[in-house]
Amino acid sequence: xxxxxxxxxxxxxxxxxxxxxxxxxxxxxxxxxxxxxxxxxxxxxxxxxxxxxxxxxxxxxxxxxxxxxxxxxxxxxxxxxxxxxxxxxxxxxxxxxxxxxxxxxxxxxxxxxxxxxxxxxxxxxxxxxxxxxxxxxxxxxxx
Numbered sequence: 001x002x003x004x005x006x007x008x009x010x011x012x013x014x015x016x017x018x019x020x021x022x023x024x025x026x027x028x029x030x031x032x033x034x035x036x037x038x039x040x041x042x043x044x045x046x047x048x049x050x051x052x053x054x055x056x057x058x059x060x061x062x063x064x065x066x067x068x069x070x071x072x073x074x075x076x077x078x079x080x081x082x083x084x085x086x087x088x089x090x091x092x093x094x095x096x097x098x099x100x101x102x103x104x105x106x107x108x109x110x111x112x113x114x115x116x117x118x119x120x121x122x123x124x125x126x127x128x129x130x131x132x133x134x135x136x137x138x139x140x141x142x143x
Contacts, residue, residue, distance in 0.1 A: 035110040042101050042108075074132040082130030090131050091118035 010016045036057070043053050074080055094115050101108040117134050126133040 031110065035114075038101075038106070038108060038110045042104060042106050045104055045106070071132045074130060075135045080126070080129040080133035080136075085131070086128050087118055087121055087131050087133055088127035091115065091122055091127070094118060 010020055013019075040050070040053055044050065094111065098108055098111050098115055101111060117137070120137045121127070121134045124137050126136060
């Protein structure tokens with residue numbers, strides 16, 4: 001504990017720590033940081049300062065703190081009903097953002113992937129549910 005600080009027991013499952021590490025560092029942190037680079041590249045290409053981006057980022061990170069709790073609960077329970085924006089609402093806005101980023105000359109690979117995930121969930125009939133319903137289409141067709 002004195003060396004790690006954040007070390008803690010996560011599960012009796014032997015591989016739990018490795019699974020958690022891949023989930024947080026590989027699937028979340030690296031993807032989120034890459035998405036931030038993509039966003040910063042777009043914002044700065046449009047003449048918006050790094051200082052303005054940092055201010056907006058602080059608010060987004062605070063929102064993300066809350067929504068990750070909400071996401072984990074929805075994915076664990078399987079309840080994807082929503083009283084706010086539906087998956088299709090997010091998808092429509094994201095498609096418009098993707099058009100704008102590509103028009104600005106960016107590849108927008110991370111946003112393209114996110115739109116693809118939302119569209120897969122829409123195609124499966126989940127468009128009127130909440131954003132986190134994408135979990136239902138996250139698995140490959142083979143399992």
